[in-house]
Amino acid sequence: MNYPIWQLGFPGGLLIATVAVLHVFVSHFAVGGGAYLVLTERKAYRNNDRELLNYARAHAKFFALLTLVFGAVTGVGIWFSIGLVSPDATSTLIHTFVWGWAMEWVFFFVEITAALVYAYQWDRLDRASHQAVGWIYFVAAWASLAIINGIVTFMLTPGRWLETRNFWDGFFNPTYFPSLAIRTAMAVALAGMFGLVSTLQLRGGIRERVARWSGAWVVVGIVFLPLFGLWYYRAFPGFARRYLAGGISAAGTAVNLAIAAAALALVVTALAALWKPRALNGAVVALVLLSGLATLGSGEYLRELVRKPWVIGGYLYANGIRADALKQISATGVSADSRWLAAKPAADSLAYGREIFVLECSACHSVGGYRALRARVRGWDEHFAYQALPHLQLMRGTMPPFAGNETDRAALAKYLASLNPATVSISPANQVAAGREVFEIHCAACHTVRGAFRPLNLAAMKAGAIDRLLKILPALNPNMPPFTGSEAERRALARFLETGQPTS
Amino acid sequence: MQHLPIASPDPIPLPGPVWLLRTLLLLTFFLHLVAMDLALGGSLLAVFYRLRRKSEFARQTARDLAAKLPVMMAYTITLGVAALLFVQVLYGNFLYASSILIGIPWASVIVLLILAYYGFYYAAMHDEAGAGVRVVGALAALLLLAIAFIYVNNMTLMLTPGRWIALYRRHVSGWNLNLGERALIPRYLHMLTAAIALCGLFVVLSGIRQRTTQFGQWLIRQGAAWFAGATVVNYGFGLWLLLSLPARIRALVLGANGVATVLFGAALFLSLAAVVHALMLRAGRRPVANASVCVATALAAVALMVVIRDYVRNGYLPPGYQFGQLRVVSQTSIIVLFFVLFAAGLATVYYMLSKVAAARPAGDPASARQQKA
Numbered sequence: 001m002n003y004p005i006w007q008l009g010f011p012g013g014l015l016i017a018t019v020a021v022l023h024v025f026v027s028h029f030a031v032g033g034g035a036y037l038v039l040t041e042r043k044a045y046r047n048n049d050r051e052l053l054n055y056a057r058a059h060a061k062f063f064a065l066l067t068l069v070f071g072a073v074t075g076v077g078i079w080f081s082i083g084l085v086s087p088d089a090t091s092t093l094i095h096t097f098v099w100g101w102a103m104e105w106v107f108f109f110v111e112i113t114a115a116l117v118y119a120y121q122w123d124r125l126d127r128a129s130h131q132a133v134g135w136i137y138f139v140a141a142w143a144s145l146a147i148i149n150g151i152v153t154f155m156l157t158p159g160r161w162l163e164t165r166n167f168w169d170g171f172f173n174p175t176y177f178p179s180l181a182i183r184t185a186m187a188v189a190l191a192g193m194f195g196l197v198s199t200l201q202l203r204g205g206i207r208e209r210v211a212r213w214s215g216a217w218v219v220v221g222i223v224f225l226p227l228f229g230l231w232y233y234r235a236f237p238g239f240a241r242r243y244l245a246g247g248i249s250a251a252g253t254a255v256n257l258a259i260a261a262a263a264l265a266l267v268v269t270a271l272a273a274l275w276k277p278r279a280l281n282g283a284v285v286a287l288v289l290l291s292g293l294a295t296l297g298s299g300e301y302l303r304e305l306v307r308k309p310w311v312i313g314g315y316l317y318a319n320g321i322r323a324d325a326l327k328q329i330s331a332t333g334v335s336a337d338s339r340w341l342a343a344k345p346a347a348d349s350l351a352y353g354r355e356i357f358v359l360e361c362s363a364c365h366s367v368g369g370y371r372a373l374r375a376r377v378r379g380w381d382e383h384f385a386y387q388a389l390p391h392l393q394l395m396r397g398t399m400p401p402f403a404g405n406e407t408d409r410a411a412l413a414k415y416l417a418s419l420n421p422a423t424v425s426i427s428p429a430n431q432v433a434a435g436r437e438v439f440e441i442h443c444a445a446c447h448t449v450r451g452a453f454r455p456l457n458l459a460a461m462k463a464g465a466i467d468r469l470l471k472i473l474p475a476l477n478p479n480m481p482p483f484t485g486s487e488a489e490r491r492a493l494a495r496f497l498e499t500g501q502p503t504s
Numbered sequence: 505m506q507h508l509p510i511a512s513p514d515p516i517p518l519p520g521p522v523w524l525l526r527t528l529l530l531l532t533f534f535l536h537l538v539a540m541d542l543a544l545g546g547s548l549l550a551v552f553y554r555l556r557r558k559s560e561f562a563r564q565t566a567r568d569l570a571a572k573l574p575v576m577m578a579y580t581i582t583l584g585v586a587a588l589l590f591v592q593v594l595y596g597n598f599l600y601a602s603s604i605l606i607g608i609p610w611a612s613v614i615v616l617l618i619l620a621y622y623g624f625y626y627a628a629m630h631d632e633a634g635a636g637v638r639v640v641g642a643l644a645a646l647l648l649l650a651i652a653f654i655y656v657n658n659m660t661l662m663l664t665p666g667r668w669i670a671l672y673r674r675h676v677s678g679w680n681l682n683l684g685e686r687a688l689i690p691r692y693l694h695m696l697t698a699a700i701a702l703c704g705l706f707v708v709l710s711g712i713r714q715r716t717t718q719f720g721q722w723l724i725r726q727g728a729a730w731f732a733g734a735t736v737v738n739y740g741f742g743l744w745l746l747l748s749l750p751a752r753i754r755a756l757v758l759g760a761n762g763v764a765t766v767l768f769g770a771a772l773f774l775s776l777a778a779v780v781h782a783l784m785l786r787a788g789r790r791p792v793a794n795a796s797v798c799v800a801t802a803l804a805a806v807a808l809m810v811v812i813r814d815y816v817r818n819g820y821l822p823p824g825y826q827f828g829q830l831r832v833v834s835q836t837s838i839i840v841l842f843f844v845l846f847a848a849g850l851a852t853v854y855y856m857l858s859k860v861a862a863a864r865p866a867g868d869p870a871s872a873r874q875q876k877a
Contacts, residue, residue: 003601003667004672004676007676007677065625067616068578069622073576073581074584074614074618076581076617079588080610083592083599083600084600084604084610084678087511090592091511095516095517095518098525098589099520099835099839099841102528102586102587102589103841103845105586106849112579112582112855113853113856113857116575117856117859121860121863124860124863125863133856136852136856167835198640322515340669356699425541437515
């Protein structure tokens, strides 16, 4: 809350994700492509293959043009976007890892020089020196990946750093090695995928030779992914594994998409590059590239998703509030901590409530667009919202706890209730359907009926008995807020629960 | 003071001594600045020489600059990343806030940079004679001018927290610039003119390498004129910048701070020495000696200006935010590791460049082309 919030109308995380996925796509190519280029060059010299050498030379130019410009500048773009969207997290990372980044910068500097020399001084250097420069490039590029990997994985699993605050404890954290293995395999696959792009320029037998050679890189890279993926998954923190086990449907979707996209890339490459390279054309290569992007993109999306409610596990919540600051904010209120509020703190101020929303919710939620709050608070009234706020962290496990005092809580409740008021119309004829609606409004944030997440199954009970339980929810479990709907809504809800119809 | 919306220092201590972080910031910023000056100045000079189509020398100069701009851009960005890293660790609680306030222009820097960079590659890879190169080259130069302007906005805004709340109230989406800043325009012009001056020295140096040819002589005269002319104009912009600073900060370099004042005087003296040597170059006397002195004094003046800029920056900081109060827990072993890697990195770069230099065929390609012409 130290910083102003950049209010774009959508969660800034989307901007980071877009920049990051594009960067990662090209920068992993930049790593694997280095090894691909030198090995292609070496192969050409060994087989005295002029055509292959010419291909390598042309591919090096394409490689430089894509990685030195788009790859490097989008990397700076990540710096810019994380500073704009998550300044608190960026500051934490900088203070912890500035020397790590400084080392990464050394490799980056070597990498840029080596890439320029490799691509543009090809004819001046003798064979051995030129290949040596190529290897220097690859080693520097992979080393910079290995350093950034330490910082990226730290955010998901800071490990012993939380107690020791030691650089190496944070760096070599539980997901460091599996993530490095996945990224290296992806770099190999992407080297082959972009190799296929340059293959399209070729005609005749050389085209088939290069297609087979590039295709092999794709296959070798992808084949390792399931194994490394499993290793990675096993290093996840417990809460993240629960998301994948059904806690958040988007997590499952991301995993499925990653698997499907990788499988598609594998099959298409095997068929159109290895088996029948004559079949290779622009559309096929585009499909392989898109599959690669989808594999990588869903992997990165997943990593960010399962990290919730944290941006730095156990230390900093996704909304930029430090775990150790919660108590103080609850005591003094948000206004004592934030220097940027326009509205005066007042329990009945809608404007102030909106400011609390901006501070605490807008990092992940928009009002009506991406992860829309309007859909999530449908039918909420002030009383219900007020009761729900202290339990945010229990909903699906992805939300940080509410931070603030009574005034903040009441104001935010007022704002949330204003977003999408709805009344359930109940008649004797539609009790069950109306009850389902009441369930969606009052219960579904934390429960399903016979679904994957915190399932309820009250089908064995009569509606009357359920109704009696609904009156005393906090007594059943102190984490449950009281039922705040009308009597008619409560009865309809009981009728719905009695049927045992499933929800998701 | 406590009414200023400045973020509290990060609860995680600084991972290295302030003097070391500051030294690295100033060093990498100086290197970034030189590369940036060559890229920005080079892009403008290339546009200028493309307009003088009748002169073969001018066309050749535009071609040579165009061929080097992608490399200059690569190092501007690479060295800028290091400066960005160190400025964040020392001034993050100022820089993050000001960046957010001008979020839209600030984020657009990335897009503008990619477009400009590809523009320079396009110009380097296409025939200078075509209209395409003239248009693309001019657009790319304009994009760099825009980026520089956005940077000057942020670098001034980060130092004036008193202005932040009003800007935030105006546009929470970051559709702001720091146009209310008195020092904005003079500072921009000062940086821009210095870029043209330094690139003039780059032209001089390319002339020195082929000084026995007519073209080489021409380059030396042209470059010296750019340097001397731009620097003299820049005394005016510099004075304007000085006058637009708040009196308290202006006083720092005019006597209130002994070190800053001496450095400022030394920088002025060095720049004057550089101008005198540039004029001697232009007269055609002892090119190698005069060019060496001119480049050395000019670079020394730039380096001193970087230090003076740091004094000015710290002069803006409110009293509660002096570095002495920050907690430091040095990650000593990692700092040592960084310096070892840094030395190894420099050695590797030296190895690669020496290979290229050793393989260079006799006669510079530019002079070879020149002889053909």
